[in-house]
Amino acid sequence: MTRIQLLSPRLANQIAAGEVVERPASVIKELLENSLDAGAMRIDIEVEQGGVKLLRVRDDGSGIVQDDLPLALSRHATSKIRDLDDLERVATLGFRGEALASVSSVSRLTMTSCTAGADQAWQVETEGRDMQPRLQPAAHPRGTTVEVRDLFFNTPARRKFLRTEKTEFSHLEEVVKRLALSRFDVAFSLRHNGRTVFSLRPAHGEQEARRRVASVCGPAFVEQSLSIDSERSGLRLWGWVGLPTFSRSQADLQYFFVNGRMIKDKLVVHAVRQAYRDVLFNGRHPTFVLFLEVDPAVVDVNVHPTKHEVRFRDGRMVHDFLFSTLHRALAAQRPGDQPGAEGGTEAPAQLAPQMTGASAGVFSGQERMSLNEPAASWSAQPAFQPQRPSAGEVTGALQGFSTLYGNSPMGAGELTESTQQQDVPPLGYAVAQLHGVYILAENAQGLVVVDMHAAHERITYERLKLAMDQEGLRGQPLLVPESLAVSQREADCAEEHADWFSRLGFELQRMGPETLGIREIPALLRQADAVQLVRDVLSDLLEYGTSDRIEAHRNELLSTMACHGSVRANRRLTLTEMNALLRDMEQTERSGQCNHGRPTWTQMGMVELDKLFLRGR
Known part of the structure; x- marks a missing residue:
């Protein structure tokens, strides 16, 4: 082997640049973070050829004094931390003191800066291979401008790994957007190849x-x-x-x-x-x-x-x-x-x-729906009885559908007037059922379309979860306890969380330094792979300090039960039943989605409906 020797500063900086400077977006991130740490309230970014040819960042921050300009391009030179205590309470975006040194080692860098009250600005220049900064006076308002030209000009292998101009700029633009979101009080502007991409004013409210x-x-x-x-x-x-x-x-x-x-x-x-x-x-x-x-x-x-x-x-x-x-x-x-x-x-x-929804027991006054009970029996006595015209009056208002609905003394005009005079709930009042699948309702905004199975599925699911939370998970002893080989760390974790496992219906016993015995599992999950479930839970506990896998398995089963226990397609509901379902949706947590994440309802406002028929044109 060759003898051990110190790396040259240039090579050390280029190695560090490999960690910090991956592409133009990496450079812009470091420069913008320096500007924000300097207290800038306006930052202008100009880019050419995706940032490979030119990156220019100009800010109105505190600036850098003349003697510190060359030092700013040295490795591990920073004004943001002084000792270990500062490192343990970092309040700035940059603090390592590597960014400018790394960038300057793989580009042609010029930095011009002026501090408040200074007679004039100063400029420092450096090129990747030279690494000897050149300092000279310059003209510049308070703040700092950093120009980075010809990125990776002296490391062609790195330059070959860059993507197209469009791709590199998209990465760079994403970095600017992130920092613009992080500081609403700072103005940002971005130009690419002479074209303004965006200009964001300060946001104070x-x-x-x-x-x-x-x-x-x-x-x-x-x-x-x-x-x-x-x-x-x-x-x-x-x-x-x-x-x-x-x-x-x-x-x-x-x-x-x-x-x-x-x-x-x-x-x-x-x-x-x-x-x-x-x-x-x-x-x-x-x-x-x-x-x-x-x-x-x-x-x-x-x-x-x-x-x-x-x-x-x-x-x-x-x-x-x-x-x-x-x-x-x-x-x-x-x-x-x-x-x-x-x-x-x-x-x-x-x-x-x-507490809201199921947690507050909003279903306590309602009839519990048996999974095998027909829909009519649970919704005939709705907990939230709609104070609206009777079903006959509502259907009578739809005179155009006389073949489907009986006539009524209340005309369409009177119904509309009644709708405007009364407080209409968010999902409105049912007027019809479409193909045994969708409920059509009228609210203050216009038309509401509800997938009745998806909506009822969510309501049933939330009620089942509430009941399960109140009763807990009962354990079921295993006829033959299962042995589980684990690491000592996992076994220690199981012992530490023994009470938590017990509340969830598990009984785990430590059989040895690296062995657990599963003596009892939740009765609801008796069909699950107990060994794999315990392994997954322990893995979560070690990595995140918490686990939701047991609850997830439980909820999957309850979701299946709710799906089978909900009203099915082609089930004809009365208006009273449909309105009861709408009222339950308005009181149920997460009622905007079914158990599988599909939307349960959608709204079409009068403006959208008018557009369909070119009204008002």
Whole structure:
């Protein structure tokens, strides 16, 4: 072997650049984070050829003094931390002191800066191979401009791995969007090849913040999202989560920030997926723009060179907080709530003292529906009796359907007048059933179409879950206890959570350092693979500090029971039965989706209906 020797500064910087600078988007991220850390309130970005030819970032931040300009291009040179205590409470986006040195080692970099009160600005230049910065006076207002030209000009192998100009710019644009979402108070503009891509003004209020989110994520997201703002145990979560019906085929509209830093963390992904599990269609991905604020001392951001990952001191507490907040917000959404409106929905923190839906026992006054009982028997005495014209009067109003419905003294004009005079519930009142599948109802906005099986399935499912939560999971002893070989860490975890397993209907016994005995399993899950279920649960407990697999298996069974126990297609319902179903939907958690994530109802407003028939043109 050859002798050990120190690497040259140029080679060391180029190795570091391989960790920090992957493509133009990586460079723009580091430069923008420096601008934000410098207190900039306006940042202008100019790009040519996807960022390979030119990246120029100009800000109005605090600037860099003359003597510090050459030092800023040195490795591990930073003004953001001084000692270990600072590293344990990082409050800035950048702090490693590697970014500018790494970028300058693989490009031609020019940085011009001026501080407040300085007589003039100064400029420093460097090229990848030279690494000797050249300092000279320059003209520049307060702030800093960084120009990065000819990226990877001296590392052609790296340049060959870059994609097309369009692809590289799309990655770069995504980085700018993320940072624009992280700081609503800062103005951002982006130009590519001389064309303005977007120009975002500072957003200081709720409505302006919504406009920025709409500019970045699209107006449809804002219109189909719920506002979140919840605080507990030193954690605050706020932002917007998309309705389950506004899901995506891929996870491309998911933004999560911790103390203003965009991250991608498996703990966060798991918590969000859990919250949406009961309402999201299979294979779809939720959408969200969420901000978590925590004490910097309880989160470690120094985990990865690109700082995309973090580590929480108490991951289980964070996971439970995220899940419970989102789960509660999605469950509280009812027909008639207006997502995307000014102020959004009521914050979960305000909802917490007042439990809603099944948790509050809103079904306690209703007749319980037997899974084998016909629909007429449970809906003949609805808990929420509609105060509206009788069924004969409603059907009589539909004079055009005289062959299907009997005539009545109340005419269509009188019915319309009656509708306007009375308070109409969100899903309105049933007027007809279509092909034994859909309920047609009239509300204040226009036409409501309900998939009666899907809607009843959700109502039955939520009632079954409520009953199960009240009664708990009973255990069933195994005739022959099963032996399970595990690691010592897994066995310790099982002992630590023995009470938790017991409440869920499991009885686990430690047979040896690396052996568990399964003596009892939940009676409801007696058909499940007990060994694999326990393995999966232990795996979750070790990785996330919590597990929902038992509840998931239970809910899958309850969902199947609810599906078989709900009204079927081609079942003819009376208007009284249909209205009872509509009232139950308005009071049931997650009633906008069936157990499989399909929508249960849709609204067509009068404007949409008028367009169909070219009215008003």
